Amino acid sequence: MDTLKQKIPEIQCSSDVNEIPWEDAVVWSGMPRIDGRIYEWITKEHIRYASWTNGHISIMPSPKSMLSASCQCIVIQGAFVWIGKNVVVG
Numbered sequence: 001m002d003t004l005k006q007k008i009p010e011i012q013c014s015s016d017v018n019e020i021p022w023e024d025a026v027v028w029s030g031m032p033r034i035d036g037r038i039y040e041w042i043t044k045e046h047i048r049y050a051s052w053t054n055g056h057i058s059i060m061p062s063p064k065s066m067l068s069a070s071c072q073c074i075v076i077q078g079a080f081v082w083i084g085k086n087v088v089v090g
Contacts, residue, residue, distance in 0.1 A: 015035070023084040025041040026050050026087055027041040029079060042067075045064070
């Protein structure tokens, strides 16, 4: 997980739910590990909009985000996905 965070610093991760900006982010997690669930998220300033189809979440990066220099879309399929109320959806 640390290498992903080093490569893409816009994606944050934590196992502490109190660190997560629930209302201002797209949050996802896979199946819980032995050490507990790890949550990953991208905050709304890096997101143009998020959408979903058949359990797949598509995140279009904001043109102002460094993510837009690297990708056109991030597709997430997780056991748990949360889209905060302040994130634009399309």
